[in-house]
Amino acid sequence: MKIEDLRKSSERLTEYLKEKEAEDILVKTFGPKEQPAKSFNLYKSQVDTFMRWSKKHKEVCTKEDTGAIGGGDKWIFMPTGVGMCIKYVCACGDGIDLTEVNKW
Numbered sequence: 175m176k177i178e179d180l181r182k183s184s185e186r187l188t189e190y191l192k193e194k195e196a197e198d199i200l201v202k203t204f205g206p207k208e209q210p211a212k213s214f215n216l217y218k219s220q221v222d223t224f225m226r227w228s229k230k231h232k233e234v235c236t237k238e239d240t241g242a243i244g245g246g247d248k249w250i251f252m253p254t255g256v257g258m259c260i261k262y263v264c265a266c267g268d269g270i271d272l273t274e275v276n277k278w
């Protein structure tokens with residue numbers, strides 16, 4: 175096994191443990207019955223990519239502060255048989271594909 179493979183495995187395990195920790199917090203906070211039936215997660219690398227894109231996009235976006243509610247921003251999660259496709263589309267129509275096929 176190559177060092178690069180080990181690094182990727184370690185990253186995946188770290189992300190899994192973070193997701194598990196987040197699930198445990200939900201159970202402790204709301205109890206098992208109040209958990210969402212389905213949730214979608216982002217890897218830290220996807221969050222970092224989105225934050226970099228968002229920071230640059232704010233300089234050129236044609237929509238003023240769209241806000242969190244009713245702003246027209248979209249997060250698109252498309253489960254496939256091999257992995258999750260993830261896209262973000264701003265209210266202005268511009269967007270970014272955050273799919274990371276290397277983690278499938």
Ligand SMILES: [Zn+2]
Nearest residue numbers: 235236264266
């Ligand atoms: Zn925009």
